[in-house]
Amino acid sequence: DGGITQSPKYLFRKEGQNVTLSCEQNLNHDAMYWYRQDPGQGLRLIYYSQIVNDFQKGDIAEGYSVSREKKESFPLTVTSAQKNPTAFYLCASSMDRYSGNTIYFGEGSWLTVV
Amino acid sequence: AQTVTQSQPEMSVQEAETVTLSCTYDTSESDYYLFWYKQPPSRQMILVIRQEAYKQQNATENRFSVNFQKAAKSFSLKISDSQLGDAAMYFCAYRPWMDSSYKLIFGSGTRLLVRP
Numbered sequence: 095d096g097g098i099t100q101s102p103k104y105l106f107r108k109e110g111q112n113v114t115l116s117c118e119q120n121l122n123h124d125a126m127y128w129y130r131q132d133p134g135q136g137l138r139l140i141y142y143s144q145i146v147n148d149f150q151k152g153d154i155a156e157g158y159s160v161s162r163e164k165k166e167s168f169p170l171t172v173t174s175a176q177k178n179p180t181a182f183y184l185c186a187s188s189m190d191r192y193s194g195n196t197i198y199f200g201e202g203s204w205l206t207v208v
Numbered sequence: 209a210q211t212v213t214q215s216q217p218e219m220s221v222q223e224a225e226t227v228t229l230s231c232t233y234d235t236s237e238s239d240y241y242l243f244w245y246k247q248p249p250s251r252q253m254i255l256v257i258r259q260e261a262y263k264q265q266n267a268t269e270n271r272f273s274v275n276f277q278k279a280a281k282s283f284s285l286k287i288s289d290s291q292l293g294d295a296a297m298y299f300c301a302y303r304p305w306m307d308s309s310y311k312l313i314f315g316s317g318t319r320l321l322v323r324p
Binding site (some may be wrong): 101127131134135136137138139152182184186196197198199200201202 | 212243245251252253254255257258299301303311312314315316317
């Protein structure tokens, strides 16, 4: 089945550690996104990528990094510089960069700092 | 900057009845897209309905319909014949036509409770 796969579903991070969240899509979409959701709030954009080997910062990129080496993959690294990383992270994709195309979401990953 | 406001943190509806969720947005753009997403307890964001701003006709998808008032910058979602499976968080989202990030701007959400 086509879709967006995020892993792991749950992840625990110790203080000072970097962790990487995986996002893979088999929809042949050009554009991919990472959003963060905090309890009781909407989603905020962390990073986005419109094509391979290119990505741009979103509204809350500090403390995060990404790569886009393959069209189907857009991993997110939460670095130790992110002071409050506990949140729900959603990966998304759309066919291309045109704004009329619907953005589809993965099932999300929970990150907790212990 | 564009903003999306959902003024109802929580709404409740009796099963089989109709409920309307409100959404207003602020933009200086004339062309854009609007979306309603549903987030059930599983937390996955599921597209419910979308509306192109250049279309005057309100979008409908089975039991879901919108009331799009462009001049008032209002985009409400009506759910008819509510079902227990409709219980979820509902997010209104705006996407500009011409924006280099092509990102979605979300409201804070409305939690919908469905009473059996």
